[in-house]
Amino acid sequence: MEQEFDVVLWGATGFTGKLVAEFLYQKYGAGERLRWAIGGRNEARLIAVRQQFAGDDADKIPIVIADSNNGAALDELVARTRVVCTTVGPYALYGSEMVRACAQAGTHYCDLTGEVPWMYRMITEHQATAEASGARIVHTCGFDSxxxxxxxxxxxxxxxxxxxxxxxxxxxxxxxxxxxxxxxxxxxxxxxxxxxxxxxxxxxxxxxxxxxxxxxxxxxxxxxxxxxxxxxxxxxxxxxxxxxxxxxxxxxxxxxxxxxxxxxxxxxxxxxxxxxxxxxxxxxxxxxxxxxxxxxxxxxxxxxxxxxxxxxxxxxxxxxxxxxxxxxxxxxxxxxxxxxxxxxxxxxxxxxxDPGYGATSKMLAETAVCLAKDELSSAGGVLTPASAMGDFLISRLCDNAxxxxxxxxxxxxxxx
Ligand SMILES: NC(=O)c1ccc[n+]([C@@H]2O[C@H](COP(=O)([O-])OP(=O)(O)OC[C@H]3O[C@@H](n4cnc5c(N)ncnc54)[C@H](OP(=O)(O)O)[C@@H]3O)[C@@H](O)[C@H]2O)c1
CATH class of the missing domain: 3.30.360 (Dihydrodipicolinate Reductase; domain 2)
Structure with missing residues (x-):
């Protein structure tokens, strides 16, 4: 079944999330070239952020609500999109259920974590599930790494x-x-x-x-x-x-x-x-x-x-x-x-x-679009940027980021 969105940006109200949202809007518009939505736990804050970066186009960008503590809401969110792009961190505190939901549903996923012990845990818990569902789970999609x-x-x-x-x-x-x-x-x-x-x-x-x-x-x-x-x-x-x-x-x-x-x-x-x-x-x-x-x-x-x-x-x-x-x-x-x-x-x-924010927000956004749009040959699993996307990602980073x-x-x- 075709999902409603190519990308849901989860965490759009955060410092880095706002930069990713601005970049997606400037590069891909309000739904014309990419079907995307912003997500988070607080609707009022999401509406305010959307107004800031999209102005008159704000209503064209849908909002999805899901708190990291609500597994059922996360399952609903991931079923609606090809890719979840998340800036909700610390990931060890707020990210585990989202990885679980994506791995189970076969929804591709990218984040900005640099938390090695948490990635180790995600690999241990979800590698087999992601391999079976075809979900590409890709951590470290910012300046690290x-x-x-x-x-x-x-x-x-x-x-x-x-x-x-x-x-x-x-x-x-x-x-x-x-x-x-x-x-x-x-x-x-x-x-x-x-x-x-x-x-x-x-x-x-x-x-x-x-x-x-x-x-x-x-x-x-x-x-x-x-x-x-x-x-x-x-x-x-x-x-x-x-x-x-x-x-x-x-x-x-x-x-x-x-x-x-x-x-x-x-x-x-x-x-x-x-x-x-x-x-x-x-x-x-x-x-x-x-x-x-x-x-x-x-x-x-x-x-x-x-x-x-x-x-x-x-x-x-x-x-x-x-x-x-x-x-x-x-x-x-x-x-x-x-x-x-x-x-x-x-x-x-x-x-x-700035590598950690200006550049990172472009890297993460292009990773999400690459996972959603490009003809990747990698299998599902907890992958890395290079093993998941290779040349496709290099082209996007040079052309757009x-x-x-x-x-x-x-x-x-x-x-x-
Ligand atoms: N690898 C890199 O190069 C790189 C670069 C930049 C950032 N990062 C990482 O990215 C993460 C975000 O950094 P940041 O500075 O943007 O953080 P931030 O400004 O504190 O933003 C955190 C986001 O998480 C949301 N959030 C918090 N608790 C939540 C919950 N229970 N359910 C749903 N959403 C929740 C917040 O929503 P509310 O607005 O509702 O509170 C906010 O949108 C951090 O882990 C950071 O280390 C990595």
Whole structure:
């Protein structure tokens, strides 16, 4: 039976949800090119938001009401749409029933979570159901982890075309990114720290480099993410820990597993931030590393967690429109072959706008439209952006979401 909607955006009243709604309206109109609706738990708030972004067209965009606590309402919502696109977070608090409903109904799903223990739980509980129903459940469709997961996918595609084989190691280095943070993101991080306090086994999941790989399947030789300052002889700069590596690396490794380990069993992936060369580079890398440890410690203890909550934006708040407009990101990836390390390729992934909000809202919206409209060949299951959408998503991100994927250097080192 044909569903009423292509996409329901659930959480349209939140800080990020409003940005996704604005983008969908500007890009796809009020039902002409995409049959979409906004959803949430509070009708009055949804009506007000709709008026803000759609003006005279507001009445053309339907509203669906469902609270995360009401399983029956969620079942009704998912039966009406091809795709649920959700910004209702923290996902570990409000997202589980929606994943359950989509997996059972065969409705495709995308979100913005970076909560690894929750994704682990969703995979454990719903992988078999989603495989059976055909639902594509895709987590991490924002800045974590689309540029990283799709960046590795793109690099491997170009590597194979240029050198005839896949790279066995990929090093991802964040060149720069600038933007802000929202209350919902802070709340999601704080909630995860609280869960770790309540259940120490969650720490084991967080520190497992292969936490999201299918269970009882091969893993690999990657170890823990970088914690200190390390000199990178390929990039000729000092590097520091990257704040989202704990999410992105797990997603990239799951992508590899779900694609049948096509890059080889010895495939390795690492992520860090470039900090510059010389003594200044070393100092900067050390300061970033020290700051990362302090942030984790501050989040781990009740009193400092309360303080962080007080100084951070509240749920519903986030960076200014100027910060969102002026933000950007630039990430480079270097791939090398184990058989011949001289065969290498460097690619770059860039985006306009604040990565966490301006760019993320476009990435999530295009993911939802891709799941709804494109002729994807992936089977159902709890997937990753690369394993679910591959080239289709790269095209959309380049055409509609202000992102670029390009080869910086594809020569073998002997050619130089
Ligand atoms: N991966 C990334 O790059 C990235 C970037 C941005 C955000 N995020 C994540 O996205 C999530 C949202 O962030 P945000 O800053 O937009 O949060 P937010 O402003 O606090 O918005 C949360 C949304 O959830 C809704 N909600 C809360 N409880 C609900 C319930 N019981 N039933 C139905 N809806 C409910 C809220 O509705 P009301 O208006 O009715 O309260 C609101 O629409 C967070 O988990 C954050 O970590 C990730």
């Amino acid at each position: 689309i540029p990283f997961d799709m960046g590795v996918y793109f690099l491997q595609r170009e590597m194979k075309a240029k050198h005839g084989e896949f790279a066995s190691t990929v090093s991802c280095r964040v060149v720069n990114f600038s933007g802000g943070v929202s209350g919902g993101t802070v709340e999601s991080m704080m909630h995860m720290m609280e869960q770790v306090r309540a259940d120490p086994t969650i720490m084991e999941t967080l520190s497992d480099p292969y936490a999201l790989n299918p269970q009882n399947m091969p893993r690999g030789d990657d170890t823990n993410d970088q914690t200190g300052a390390v000199y990178d002889t390929d990039f000729h700069q000092w590097t520091a820990p990257f704040v989202m590596a704990g999410v992105n690396t797990r997603v990239v490794r799951r992508s590899h597993a779900l694609q049948g380990y096509c890059y080889g069993k010895e495939f390795r992936y690492s992520e860090s931030t470039l900090a510059g060369d010389g003594p200044m580079g070393y100092t900067r890398a050390s300061m970033i590393a020290g700051g990362s440890i302090l942030m984790v410690l501050a989040g781990a203890f009740g009193p400092t967690r309360s303080l962080l909550r007080k100084i951070a934006p509240a749920p519903g708040e986030g960076p200014s429109s100027e910060t969102i407009r002026n933000g950007s990101f630039n990430i480079e990836f270097l791939g090398k072959c184990a058989n011949d390390p001289r065969q290498q390729i460097k690619v770059s992934v860039t985006g306009d706008r 202000g992102m670029t994927f390009s080869v910086v250097d594809s020569q073998s080192s002997q050619e130089k």
